[in-house]
Amino acid sequence: MNPRGTRRTFVRVGILGIAGCAARMGDVDPRPRGGGLIRVMSLNLAHGRGRALVQTRARPADWYRRNLDAIASVIEREAPDVVALQEAELGSRWSGGFDHVEHVARECGLAVLATTAFVHVPGRYEYGTAIIGSAEVTASGGGAFAVHGRWRKGFTAASLRIDEIALDIVSLHLDHASAAIRSQQANEIVQALGARSGPLVVLGDFNDGWHANSPARQLTESLGLVANSPLARGPATFAFGRRLDWILASRDFDIVAHHVLVDDRLSDHRAVLADLRPARTR
DSSP: OOOOOOOOOOOOOTTOOOOSSOOEEEEEOOOOSOTTOEEEEEEEOGGGOTTOSOSSOOOOHHHHHHHHHHHHHHHHHHOOSEEEEEEEEBSOGGGTSSBHHHHHHHHHTOEEEEEEEEEEETTTEEEEEEEEESSEEEEEEEEEOSSOOSSOOEEEEEEEEETTEEEEEEEEEOOSSOHHHHHHHHHHHHHHHTTOOSOEEEEEEOSSOSSTTOHHHHHHHHHTEEESSTTOOOOOSBGGGBOOEEEEEETTEEEEEEEEESSOOOSSSOOEEEEEEEGGGO
16 A cells, blocks of 8 residues: 655744563663653554554454553553654554544543644545643644655654643654655754754654664754663664664753663554653752
8 A cells, every 4th residue: 555645834843562560671770750850752553553564454443442552551551741653543444443642642541732644645544643641732733754755754743841841842753764765854853843942852763773874863963962872782672673763852851761661562663761850950
């Protein structure tokens, strides 16, 4: 299948699997809740198909709901303030015909903060990226990348307030097949966010690791962000030991904990979490 996405205009933001006692991998242990820290999480939902190898096969809606319920249970257990989602279905016929983002948010007790359907074919496909959480939304936007391969990708952005902390969050999904396209898409993010200032977190499925020309490195250098142990060999977030899912934070934050949920097999990607401490509280 080759869904055709409608092109959307970038909107600047701001100033712009089973739940249980799961193992985590990372260089810092997770912290208890509280203490002025913000917990962020990223997960590629894989269209609600769990770890099914064939993603284009349509199944009954209840089959998708069971997979999404497992995801919601893990989100509820980990208690993030904000969750960035990719391959998030918003009503596609091939994925049960219902809004997966709304379902997950409702089941884990969070609100849908922002969504972007950059693949949109009426009556057939409606999916993209999303942000859910327990924050106040002051602005939101997003869109499809102007440069894309066979499958259109894009991002969702939101300006949020968590307690008294204002920050911008970007959930992105970059091209899976072409390094050149990923680089151009990362540059589009830089252009969309370059005029903003203040705390920023960019997270999602970058479809690439860390190397001289990788989009994660490109964004850290261009937007003044930092990554947790970028040169570490693991933990992997995808098959074959690959680290494709990243959490990048501006220097307004310290990354005091970072971990990958290695035992929760929720999709073909593993969930990534980070605990951020505002720099002013050092």
